[in-house]
Each structure stands twice: as C-alpha cells, then as structure tokens.
Amino acid sequence: MATVIGHNTSSKGLSGLGTPVLLLVLLAMMILPIPTFLLDILFTFNISLALVVLLATVYAGRPLDFTVFPTILLVTTLMRLALNVASTRVVLINGHTGAGAAGSVIESFGSVVIGGNYAVGLVVFAILVIINFVVVTKGAGRISEVSARFTLDAMPGKQMAIDADLNAGLLTQEEARERRAEVAQEADFYGAMDGASKFVRGDAVAGLLILLINILGGVSIGMGQHGLDFGTAMQYYALLTIGDGLVAQIPALLLSTSAAIMVTRQNTSQNMGEQLVGQLLRNPMALFVCGGVLFIMGIIPGMPHVAFIFLASAAVGLGFLLKSQRQRQAVIEEELELQQVEAPEAPVVKELSWDDVPPVDQIGLEVGYRLIPMVDPAQDGKLMGRIKGVRKKISQELGFLISPVHIRDNLELSPNAYRIAILGATVGEAEVYPDKEMAINPGQVFGELQGIETKDPAFGLEAVWIEADQKDNAQSLGYTVVDASTVIATHLSHLIQIHSAELFGHEEAEQLLKGLSKGAPKLAETLVPDCVSLGVLVKVLQNLLLEQVPIKDIRTIAETLAEFSSRSQDPAVLTGAVRIALSRIIIQNINGLQPEIPVVTLAPELEQILQQSLSSGTSDSVGIEPGLADRIQSSLKSVVQQQEAAGQPAILLTAPALRVSLAKFARFGIKGLHVLSYQEIPDNKQIKVIATVGQQ
Numbered sequence: 001m002a003t004v005i006g007h008n009t010s011s012k013g014l015s016g017l018g019t020p021v022l023l024l025v026l027l028a029m030m031i032l033p034i035p036t037f038l039l040d041i042l043f044t045f046n047i048s049l050a051l052v053v054l055l056a057t058v059y060a061g062r063p064l065d066f067t068v069f070p071t072i073l074l075v076t077t078l079m080r081l082a083l084n085v086a087s088t089r090v091v092l093i094n095g096h097t098g099a100g101a102a103g104s105v106i107e108s109f110g111s112v113v114i115g116g117n118y119a120v121g122l123v124v125f126a127i128l129v130i131i132n133f134v135v136v137t138k139g140a141g142r143i144s145e146v147s148a149r150f151t152l153d154a155m156p157g158k159q160m161a162i163d164a165d166l167n168a169g170l171l172t173q174e175e176a177r178e179r180r181a182e183v184a185q186e187a188d189f190y191g192a193m194d195g196a197s198k199f200v201r202g203d204a205v206a207g208l209l210i211l212l213i214n215i216l217g218g219v220s221i222g223m224g225q226h227g228l229d230f231g232t233a234m235q236y237y238a239l240l241t242i243g244d245g246l247v248a249q250i251p252a253l254l255l256s257t258s259a260a261i262m263v264t265r266q267n268t269s270q271n272m273g274e275q276l277v278g279q280l281l282r283n284p285m286a287l288f289v290c291g292g293v294l295f296i297m298g299i300i301p302g303m304p305h306v307a308f309i310f311l312a313s314a315a316v317g318l319g320f321l322l323k324s325q326r327q328r329q330a331v332i333e334e335e336l337e338l339q340q341v342e343a344p345e346a347p348v349v350k351e352l353s354w355d356d357v358p359p360v361d362q363i364g365l366e367v368g369y370r371l372i373p374m375v376d377p378a379q380d381g382k383l384m385g386r387i388k389g390v391r392k393k394i395s396q397e398l399g400f401l402i403s404p405v406h407i408r409d410n411l412e413l414s415p416n417a418y419r420i421a422i423l424g425a426t427v428g429e430a431e432v433y434p435d436k437e438m439a440i441n442p443g444q445v446f447g448e449l450q451g452i453e454t455k456d457p458a459f460g461l462e463a464v465w466i467e468a469d470q471k472d473n474a475q476s477l478g479y480t481v482v483d484a485s486t487v488i489a490t491h492l493s494h495l496i497q498i499h500s501a502e503l504f505g506h507e508e509a510e511q512l513l514k515g516l517s518k519g520a521p522k523l524a525e526t527l528v529p530d531c532v533s534l535g536v537l538v539k540v541l542q543n544l545l546l547e548q549v550p551i552k553d554i555r556t557i558a559e560t561l562a563e564f565s566s567r568s569q570d571p572a573v574l575t576g577a578v579r580i581a582l583s584r585i586i587i588q589n590i591n592g593l594q595p596e597i598p599v600v601t602l603a604p605e606l607e608q609i610l611q612q613s614l615s616s617g618t619s620d621s622v623g624i625e626p627g628l629a630d631r632i633q634s635s636l637k638s639v640v641q642q643q644e645a646a647g648q649p650a651i652l653l654t655a656p657a658l659r660v661s662l663a664k665f666a667r668f669g670i671k672g673l674h675v676l677s678y679q680e681i682p683d684n685k686q687i688k689v690i691a692t693v694g695q696q
Contacts, residue, residue, distance in 0.1 A: 022075070029082040033089060042083055043105040043247050049076060050251035050258075057258040064185060069262055070192035076255055077199045080248050084210050087247075091214060091240045092221055106243040121242035125211060125249065132253045133204040140260035141197040144190070150476060151190045157475025158183045160442065164480055168393075168490040170386045193263055200256050207249050214241040284326075287319030360424040361406040362503055363496065365488075370415040374434055374485055375407050386489040394496055398545065399552025400508045402496060420492055422499045428491060430457035432484040436465045439479035447477040457487065458494040501545040509538045512554050520555055527558050531565040532574070539571035540578060547663060549579065549586055556581050572660055576677070583680040590649050590674050596686045599653040599676075600639050606632075606694030610658055633669050635693045640672050643690075651676055653687065 029042075053072055060066040087106065159180065166176040218237025222228040228236070291312045298308025365375075365387075373379040384407075391402045413419060419429040431454075432438075439449055441462040452465040466474055471481045482490070496503070517524035528534050540561065541551050551557060560581040561574055568574065579586065591597050602610070609628075636652065643650040654662055656677040663675040681687060 026078055026082045029079075030085045033093075034086045036090065039083075039087060039090065040105045042086075046076070046080060046083060047247075047251050047254075049079075050254035054254050054258045054261075057261050060262075063262055064182065064189060066262065067185065067189050069258070070189070070196035073196045073255060073259060074199055076251070077203045080203065080252060081206060084207075084244070084248055087244045088210065088214055091237065091244060092218055105247055106240060121239065121246070125242055125245050128246070128249045128253060129204060129208050132249065132256050133201070133208075136253070136256040136260050137197070137201045137204055140256065140263055141201055143260075143263045144194040144197040150472060151187050153476035154472050155183060155187055157477075157479060157481060160480045161475070161482060164482060164490070165486060168386070168390060168486060168493050170389050170486060170489060190263075193259070197259060197263075200252075200259055203252055204256070207245060207252060211241055211245045214244070284319040284323040287315045287322070291315035291319065361421070362403040362423060363405045363492075364421040364424070365405050365407045365492065366410040366413060366419040366421070367407065368413040368415040368417045369409060369411060371418055371432065371434060371484075372409055374488075381485075382483075383485045383488060386485050387492060390489050390493040390496070394493060394500070397550060397552075398497075398500055399550050399554065400504060400512060402500075403503060405492070418488055420495055422495065422502055427499060428457065428495050430487075430491065432487050433465050434484045435468070437468055437471050437474075437481050437483055438487050439464045439466050439470075439474040439481050442478070442480050445478040449474055449477070449479065456490075458491040497548065500548075501542040504538070504542055504545055504551075506534060506538055509534060509541060512541075512551070516554050516558060520558070523555070523558050523562065527562055531562045532569065536569060536571055536574070537561065540574050543571060543575040544578065544582075547667075548589070549582060550589070553582060553585065576656060576659070579677075580679050584682050586676070586680060587682060587685060590651065595684070596688050597651060597681065598643070598648050598688050598690045599651045600636070600691045600693060601653050601689055602658075603692055603694035607655060607658065610662075611655070614657060614661060629665075632693060633665075636666065636670050636673055639691050639693075640670060644672065649674060652693075653678060653681070 034042075053069075053076065056066060057069070091106075162171070162176050162179045162183070165171045166173070171179065215234075215238055218241060219230070219233045222233030222237055223230060226233075291314075294308050294312035294315060297303055298305050298312060367375060374381045374383040377384060387405050387407075391405070395402045410419070414431065416431045416433055417429060418432065419426055421427065433452070436451070438454070438456070439451070440456050441464075449464045449466050449470065451467070451470075454463050454465060455461065456463045464474075464479075466481075474481050513524050513528060516527075528537060532540075541557070544551055544557075557578050560578045564574055564577040587597065636650075640650040650673050652662065652666065652673055652675045654675065654677060656679055659675055659677040659680075666673040666675050
C-alpha cells in the first residue's frame, strides 16, 4: 500500500510539470542559440501540430467537444513566435554562408517551394499574409465577437428554459445541473474564442513585420560585417528570410483556418464531413442543374471542352446515384410498412358483455392527428417520456402514485388540438404546433417576436409561436422558449396538481397504509378501523390535497388522526387538526424558509359578522350577503396582485372556525390566495400584517 501511495504521489507531482517545462522551452528558444538540426525538428513539429489541430477541428462533433482549442491556439502561437526568434538569430549570424545556413527545412522552403527566386517568394508570402490576415482571420474574428455576444445574451433565457423543464418534471436535478454546466461552458468557450482570435490576428501582423526586419537586418549585416555586395546579400538573406517566413506562415494559416471552422460550426452532434454530405448533396436536382450548366459552358467554342464535359458528366452521374439510392430506400421503407400491416380478420359477431363497457380513465389525453407523432415512440415522439417525468415528479411531491395517462387520438379534434380529461370530464384543452417553439413572456422582455400570438395554456401568460430558428433570438430577448411537448406536459402537470384530490381514492389510501405498516406496523394496524374508518381517512386526505397540502408525511397524519379520533369523527375537524400538525411543511411550501410571514387579516367587526353567519349556516359554509362578498373579494384580489408584483405569497390569516369556509370562498374566486388559521403558524415564525380587510 505504501508503494502504491508513493507512486501515485510522484505521478501527481510529475503531472504538474508540463506547463513550467513548456514555458522554459519557449524561453530557451528565444534566448539560447539552437542548432540547425534541432530547428528542423521543431519546424517540422510545428507544421505537424497545426495539421493535427486542423483535423481535430474538422472531426469534432460539436464546438464544445474541443473546448481546449483557445488554449492550444495560444500555445501554438507562442511556439511559432519563439521559433521565429530562434531562426532569426541563426539567419542573421550564419546567413552569409549560403542557403543552408538555417537548416534543411528553411532551405527547402526557400529553394524548392519558390524556386530559389526571392522575388517570387515575396509575392507568395504577401499572398499568404493577405489570405490569412484579410480573409480568414478578419472573418473569424468578427464571427467570434458576434457569437460571444449572442451566447452571453441568450444565457438568461436558456437558464429559465432549464428551470421550466425541471419544474415540469422533464429533467432530474442531475440532468438540470449538467445542462446548466453546458450553458456556462458554452459561454466560456465563445468568450475565449473571441479573445483567441486576437492572437491569430496579431500573429499575422507579427509575421509580416518579422519578414521586413529580417531582410533589412540581414542585408545590412551581410554588406557591413561580411563584405558581401548588395545582390549577393539580398540573394542569401532574402531567400533565408522568406523560407523562414513561409515555414511559419503555413502553420499559421492552418490554425487560422481551424479557428474559422470552429466559430462557424453549428452545435450539432455531426462532424463537418457528415454535415457537408448531408446538407450539400441533400437534393440531387442541384447536381443535375450544375451538370447542365457545365455542359453548356463546355460546348462553347474556345472553352476547355474536356474539363467542363468531364465534370458535367460526373455531376449528373452523382445525381443519378443519389436519386437511385433514395428510391431504393423509399421502396425498402414501404415494404417494411406493408409487412407490419396485419391481414384483417373476418368480424365475429358476439354478445355484449361488461367488457364492452370501458372504465373511465382517471387521466386521459386526446390528441389531433397532427400531434400523433409526438406520442409515438416509433416516430421519435418525446411526449411519452415527458409525461412519465411529470407523473414521477408530482407523485414524489404529493406523496401518492399518480395513475398512468391514457393517450388516444381523436379525429373530432382539430389537427393541432389536444384535450385533457380527469375522470372522464374535460378540464383543459388547447392547440400546439409541433414544428414550432412557444416563446413565453415571463413578465419582462426586451423586444417583440413575429409569429402566432397565443397564451400559455397552463398559466395564461402571453406567448408567441415562433419558428425553431428564432429560438436563440427569443431567449436573448428574455423569452422562455419551450417546444410543443413541454407545453403539453406543463399543462398536464398543472391540471393534475389542481385536481389531485379527485385522483385520490380508497385504493391509494390502502397503498399508503401498506407503506405505513412497514415503518410503523402498530400504528397502521390500529388506525383503520379502530380509530377512523377508511372512508374518513380518504376524506381527510382528499381535503388536504384539495388545498395543495402534500400527504407524503403519512406517519404524522396517522398519529394526529389516532390522537383526535376520540374527540370527533368529522372529516373537517380532523383535517384542521392534521393541518396544524403539518404546519411547518405548509408554511415552507408557501413562504419558503423566510422567518417572517406577510399576512392579511380581517377586521374584528368583519370576523364577528362572518362568525355569526357561520353559526346560522352549515359547518362548512358561510352565508355572506352578496354585496359584502363582492367587497371582500375585491379587497383580497387587490392584495393578491400587490403581493404577486412584490414576489411574495398572499396569505389570509383568520380564526380557526372561519378557515375552512374562507378557504372554499377563496378557492372559487381568488386565485393565488392561501388561507391559514392562527393555530397553523409555527412558533419559530413571525407574522407581519401587511393589510386588514374590512377596516374602516
């Protein structure tokens, strides 16, 4: 064990020496004289490294798969400049000896590539600098700036989209964390690319200046120190300098091209070759037209007939090849579809039975025919998986298993419509566009979008259906952008939470008791039927769900019912006792972990009037005079709007005897108002009265 630990420690120590060693090598190349054979090796390595980086850029699936590229760009630029310094030293010291003074690589580029003519070399070098500096580097730098700006502007919208998917149950916490990390990584990458493009631009300028300085310095040294005439000095030093410049400029051009490819790539899972083949040759008609144009140009007198006609034939032949491949693929797909169709069986007349009476689905989703691909896994439909995520999230939050969602098509609906039913009754319907994205206005945006105006079916927010290519622009303007599957899943999640009490019945109560028996078998055994009947238990749990109180703490609920069952069997009274026992989780769900609770109270005179009405009515309703009810409702709605604008919950605090009746009153007339009794405020929380309703 000690040996292994020592080995790991030494490995970790060595792994941190890479950067210091590289810096020392670069410093040595700039300061110390380097032999010519080592210069040959380093120049060859520089060209090889540039080729490897270019190929890695081409074969990368996404820009984020090569996030180390800006750092590599900096390192290669520094290494190339260090090589320029080292080669300049050798050229100026030994240039008077001839073309081989700076090594074989520089000699080859000066003698073979440009034919030993320094005038040709200057022209070739100038062309390479123009291509690199004016065309590639300038365009890549502009794209880097725009990409960095739009990526940073779109970050808030992307973060809100991730939060929306997480709240809708479409993502787990781990998946949301990975998505957020990817968004941050994308912003860092494009910001780094914006800065790295300046390295490439500066390197191009440095190469041009180094060439001019070397030629002037070399000619001066050759004539002044070594007694060479101007023509000989120009021949020696210009060839060496141009060869040195070409050796450095070619890998610089390769790396500039790599940077341009990287910033112009789309963030898809295909490499550049797959994208070119898939998109450039998507339509064979383009090849047919191209071949026709080339053939017409080839038969014009004076044109190179062989070249044009040969390329025309190649384009037409490739077009016919692609067309035949697509026809064969279509025939194969048609045969597979025919094989999947079963032969119709002769109808058999049989007597009706109870099997012909279908049971009512607890949760049903009907879709128009254009939405069928969204729920068909064979057509890459994502809605089924998202509905499963919604059921899982709500089941974990509320504390009981949400029954499966039965999905069927309905030709009576409009093609883009869907309908959600709870226990056979329609509770929501809307229309979506599978090929578009919904941009939702969360409350503050910085521009308008062109599209189909609508409202978010779940929460009624203003929204616009936009094309998929407008998503990044919409997110940069502050919109929350979701696809059609997310719209339906969020709407379904919202309606299930609202109607959760209707989905809870005796079967779910039995399952909760089975779960309780594993941790508290004695309590589960005595609760039903010794303390309360199963029907009373179901009613109490339904009352809690009706007011969005989770029932996952079944042990506390059971203990409270066992304690208070001897005093009353009234479900309303028992529900009040359970709410007091669950007060901490109720307050936490409404107000979070804040120590102070902002509340609205009723004036004492108004509370007295309501209590007198309660004494003359039933146990769960208040007979309020219509005019008074309108004034109370108007005042409470005003308070709710003020609290929503301030980002705080709206809570009405009242006497325990009035809580049930006022909660029902608020549930059917005042959306977003929570009604609590004085006894439901935990001891560790403070109350802050922000308004009093009914005060003169």
